[in-house]
Amino acid sequence: MQKYSIFNLVKNAFSNHQNWDLAWKDPEPKEEYDVVIIGGGGHGLATAYYLAKEHNITKVAIIEKGWIGGGNVGRNTTIIRSNYMHDENGLFSEFGMDLWRKMSQDLNYNVMFSPRGIINLAHSDAQMNVYARRGNSMRLNGIDAVLLNREEVKEIIPMADFSENVRFPIFGGLMQPSAGTARHDAVAWGYARQADDMGVDIIQNCEVIGFDVSAGKINGIRTSRGNIKAKKVGLCVAGSTNILAEKLNMTLPIETHLLQACVSEPVKPVLDSVVTFGAGHFYISQSDKGEMVMGGDLDGYNSYAQRGNLPTLQHVLTEGIAMMPFLSKLKMLRTWGGIMDMSMDGSPIIDKTHIDGLYLNCGWCYGGFKATPASGWTFAHTIAQDRVHELNAGYSLNRFNTGHLIDEKGLGTKTWIS
Amino acid sequence: MLYIKCPHCGMRPQIEFSYGGDASVKRPELNKEISDQEWDDFVYNRKSLRGKHLELWQHISGCRQWIKIERDTATHEIFKTFKADEEVA
Numbered sequence: 327m328q329k330y331s332i333f334n335l336v337k338n339a340f341s342n343h344q345n346w347d348l349a350w351k352d353p354e355p356k357e358e359y360d361v362v363i364i365g366g367g368g369h370g371l372a373t374a375y376y377l378a379k380e381h382n383i384t385k386v387a388i389i390e391k392g393w394i395g396g397g398n399v400g401r402n403t404t405i406i407r408s409n410y411m412h413d414e415n416g417l418f419s420e421f422g423m424d425l426w427r428k429m430s431q432d433l434n435y436n437v438m439f440s441p442r443g444i445i446n447l448a449h450s451d452a453q454m455n456v457y458a459r460r461g462n463s464m465r466l467n468g469i470d471a472v473l474l475n476r477e478e479v480k481e482i483i484p485m486a487d488f489s490e491n492v493r494f495p496i497f498g499g500l501m502q503p504s505a506g507t508a509r510h511d512a513v514a515w516g517y518a519r520q521a522d523d524m525g526v527d528i529i530q531n532c533e534v535i536g537f538d539v540s541a542g543k544i545n546g547i548r549t550s551r552g553n554i555k556a557k558k559v560g561l562c563v564a565g566s567t568n569i570l571a572e573k574l575n576m577t578l579p580i581e582t583h584l585l586q587a588c589v590s591e592p593v594k595p596v597l598d599s600v601v602t603f604g605a606g607h608f609y610i611s612q613s614d615k616g617e618m619v620m621g622g623d624l625d626g627y628n629s630y631a632q633r634g635n636l637p638t639l640q641h642v643l644t645e646g647i648a649m650m651p652f653l654s655k656l657k658m659l660r661t662w663g664g665i666m667d668m669s670m671d672g673s674p675i676i677d678k679t680h681i682d683g684l685y686l687n688c689g690w691c692y693g694g695f696k697a698t699p700a701s702g703w704t705f706a707h708t709i710a711q712d713r714v715h716e717l718n719a720g721y722s723l724n725r726f727n728t729g730h731l732i733d734e735k736g737l738g739t740k741t742w743i744s
Numbered sequence: 745m746l747y748i749k750c751p752h753c754g755m756r757p758q759i760e761f762s763y764g765g766d767a768s769v770k771r772p773e774l775n776k777e778i779s780d781q782e783w784d785d786f787v788y789n790r791k792s793l794r795g796k797h798l799e800l801w802q803h804i805s806g807c808r809q810w811i812k813i814e815r816d817t818a819t820h821e822i823f824k825t826f827k828a829d830e831e832v833a
Binding site: 568569572577578579580581582626627628629630631635636637670726727739740 | 745746758759762763765766780781784785787788789790791792793794797799801815817818819820
């Protein structure tokens with residue numbers, strides 16, 4: 327594989343960049359693999375990469391119905407953070423932050439990781455207290471957290487509405503300075519390129535239509551391009567998890583819902599951190615192209631549509647304009663939607679299943695993108711060693727049975743009701 | 745915007761309604777022995793079908809009645825709406 331470097335860039339300039347290697351191949355599916363990963367999104371590609379890199383398992387295929395990176399890894403708002411209160415979430419995400427910091431070097435691919443900080447705004451004294459508690463929990467887990475007062479927030483985001491007579495005045499906020507954003511497509515492509523180089527087959531336009539399970543053990547999968555034998559199979563299909571679970575006669579604590587995002591027309595640099603509204607559900611950052619990248623609530627009813635509905639968008643943007651009034655002057659450039667695997671406690675599942683050799687990675691709710699490296703790393707470990715790593719031990723499937731829920735937001739079941 | 749035909753009030757915009765989830769889920773009967781698995785299936789586990797899905801909605805800014813809707817989760821087509829106690833064929 328050609329390394330991406332300044333020297334190769336100059337060298338290839340002499341041939342008008344016509345002679346670069348393909349970033350990944352387009353192989354025919356083989357008859358048999360050690361591990362088949364279903365889903366060529368960020369998590370699936372990362373899993374294949376860490377299977378090869380950390381566990382030396384390279385007889386691996388990624389099976390993708392569409393094209394790699396076409397689902398949620400290409401549809402998110404690119405936010406990366408580890409500002410969680412619960413140990414399971416905090417330690418897992420902070421492990422991921424470390425992988426994010428090294429990712430561009432590790433993958434030899436510029437993922438444009440930009441640790442610009444995230445601020446969760448508080449709009450009451452009670453909310454400040456809650457944030458102080460969360461910040462302390464974060465610091466106990468080695469995660470950076472700073473509690474900002476109103477004046478300190480104003481210094482960082484002077485364009486927000488700091489007038490006295492607003493419905494939700496800004497009291498302060500909780501900041502994680504090391505959080506930030508990254509170029510989402512580059513993450514998928516970077517993992518794909520390295521995984522391919524280490525021998526992983528990336529098989530696109532190949533739909534899984536069934537599973538070959540006998541005596542409680544997985545033997546392979548049936549696809550639109552023929553049967554593939556596999557010793558182990560990992561599911562990384564986010565919003566399509568329930569569709570595949572049905573083929574396995576499994577019913578999971580997950581519902582598929584639609585989440586929208588949108589960008590404004592590009593404007594000059596105005597916002598250099600990620601900001602979330604504390605009296606509703608709205609988050610915003612500015613992309614390197616200058617677009618304001620925004621998102622918020624789910625559409626609110628089960629959906630596989632991958633496209634959104636305007637009432638929710640209007641509701642979300644109303645919150646945005648309440649927080650930063652200048653947004654009302656901007657034109658909308660694009661809106662889109664992705665289908666989320668909403669788990670019943672708001673936390674993910676990375677675990678073995680009752681079927682020997684079948685592994686499950688799902689339930690990412692609103693926060694799948696930032697988890698990409700840690701999810702891939704721990705899922706690869708779970709598959710390779712046939713046991714969970716301590717980082718994902720809390721993300722078990724049977725926690726809904728034993729009562730060990732990880733209810734970060736205190737919403738209980740059905741996290742889409744908020 | 746979805747338009748939902750409330751069986752009590754007629755055709756109304758979706759913003760008058762709030763969503764209540766899968767209507768095919770049945771609470772276990774309390775007068776007999778109930779396993780943890782049955783509770784799990786009631787509280788947490790969902791089929792989340794792609795396609796025809798029977799679901800509860802409440803006409804929260806209208807008559808405030810709970811109703812059942814048969815809707816396609818991929819196309820959002822609404823096939824039929826029912827009163828809460830109406831049998832679904």
